[in-house]
Amino acid sequence: MQETQDINPNAALTLKLTVLKEKLVDAVNQVMKAISSKTTIPILTGVKITAGLDGITLTGSNSDISIRSFIPLEEDGNENAVVHTPGQIVLPSRLFSELVRKLPDEEVHIEVDSRLITKIISGTTEFSLNGLDPEEYPNLPIINESDVFRIRKDLLKDLIKQTVYAVSVTETRPVLTGVKWIIQDNQLNCVATDSHRLAQRSVTVDKTEDSGTQTLVIPGSSLNELSKILDDDDEQMVDIVMTANQILFKSHNVQFYSRLLDGNYPDTSRLIPTESKTTIDLGTKALYHAIERAALLAKEERNNVVKLRAEGNQVEVSSQSLELGRAYETLATEKFEGDPLRISFSAKFMMDALSKVDAQNVRIHFVGPMRPIIIRPIGDENILMLILPIRTF
């Protein structure tokens, strides 16, 4: 890489580096996911840049999550960056992220002087920004890496997708805004519930040491952000490090820290009925689309309720709006066992659940019009979804 011309030859530089624009853009995009413009701590509106002897680290944080993205000086034999003077600076994150995306040249030169004035030079463009004091930036939690397990990235993303949608969105019981993870032997079991519905999935993970049963509750919002920064290199492994109040996910050059939720997560196993009076197998997509159409009318009413009537190998989905009219639709079942049934439920909850299923068919267990409905993808016994019905009959 070319050496950039020194703009302030007389001022002592506290940081000087050259980096490929593309690498910087990727790293900024990742750490921006942790930065909120609504933070009450001014320094956290910034992105921290640390230039070290092995590479450049960007950090973004809010009170819940912190993300660190590392750009190694070299990678796969290609030069990503040159650090002329190691150092650190905090820059206004929104401006910096927009700016790096729009820089004209494929290389970016950054120089910081002792007054925190930061020059960003690329091609014929030169910005001179007022930096923030990196000494004010809070330290990330120090995590003792004794308790680690590994999971494939695609499996972690599925696990998040299939549970996080069911967390509570209200703060009435804060612990329900998180997903409970229970690690026992090589089994990770994840549960989320907002007390009207529940989602549960278990997977096998790589774990070397046996540390007994561990339970932790991860904020749903953290898991959503984590999912967004996990790239599509699905076969990579993610290392997960647990402590009493923090969890750290390490994937390639990214580290994602989240605080954990305090409080006792309720025992959800007693919510799940063990019997079934009516069991129906249905095509996942056909059922989803029938409910989606019925919801067009249902959503005009207050409670967004659709009705399901099962009898003689047929399922009828219907809904009604006093003002607009009625909808009904019949679906052929793949299998039908047990009693005829009439039940009502939230169209949104059923669509949320069905949209997380990859399997072609689902098996639905009913115990009665006021008992929980259990939905399971056929062929994947590790997933269980539950929704409570709504009384309308």
Add this chain to the structure above:
Amino acid sequence: MQETQDINPNAALTLKLTVLKEKLVDAVNQVMKAISSKTTIPILTGVKITAGLDGITLTGSNSDISIRSFIPLEEDGNENAVVHTPGQIVLPSRLFSELVRKLPDEEVHIEVDSRLITKIISGTTEFSLNGLDPEEYPNLPIINESDVFRIRKDLLKDLIKQTVYAVSVTETRPVLTGVKWIIQDNQLNCVATDSHRLAQRSVTVDKTEDSGTQTLVIPGSSLNELSKILDDDDEQMVDIVMTANQILFKSHNVQFYSRLLDGNYPDTSRLIPTESKTTIDLGTKALYHAIERAALLAKEERNNVVKLRAEGNQVEVSSQSLELGRAYETLATEKFEGDPLRISFSAKFMMDALSKVDAQNVRIHFVGPMRPIIIRPIGDENILMLILPIRTF
């Protein structure tokens, strides 16, 4: 097409048709652009369906524009629709447009009975909607097609794009929210100004009769909507019919009506300086991107101003934010004639203008720091853009 089973065999049907879902979706999408949920006339929240002997017409309208989309029974040898019973109905537009998109089968059957109950059947789905009385739907203006001219669709879209951005968005002088069209012989000249900037373009049109000079002012919002419904079959011609208070655009199976604006549009020709003290040729994209970067700082300040300094074959673009810092950038000129210059202007106005230019280079004429700036694409003398500078020096 298959005959659908009659749902209410005893009720007299006032409309009965079968139509390809795809054709219905396209037509609904087009007329939805004229329908506003904020209308004060309840019937105008609906879409009107008229089934006639030659095809099906959908109509959507608000107080400013009306759109009619026609589905012929047959087209290019393919059957689009069958009308069993001609008639008309008005249906809630938002629900109907979402519903038709989500119907499962490629055919849609619609039946209306004398109580306005409308059955919409597709595959195993059946909706029964409460229709609105088509007698309440206002008639579209009757337009005498004596004064017609024709223009290629791609040219009409360019013409709109290159002028409508400069209309006023405030209602202080309502006539300035429109674009003035002057038709004289075979020349159409379009002008828009919000009194801080101006855009002007002229084109040659097909016109058979000579009706002298005609001037009309079309609401900018109407032209924006028109642009959206003109498809990409760019070589087609659009017929334009003018009357004293309405204009009608006819393209393929779509008719677009707009009211015209009253009031005297100001004479803009005297705003355009005829002399030039500094003339600079610059790369369109290079200038656009330099201003876009400078605007990152400028937009944090109240007036979004960037400065331009031209001297000795070079142009410097700069901006400043007290809080964040400074930006500057130098651009090589393709040509430089006249005096050195310092001038300031709105980054947004300059970017708006440059983004409408297809030409590789622009020629910019300056008369002085407080006189209008004229921008012209090099190679297209039919386009002229003007912006007023802002005093900062």
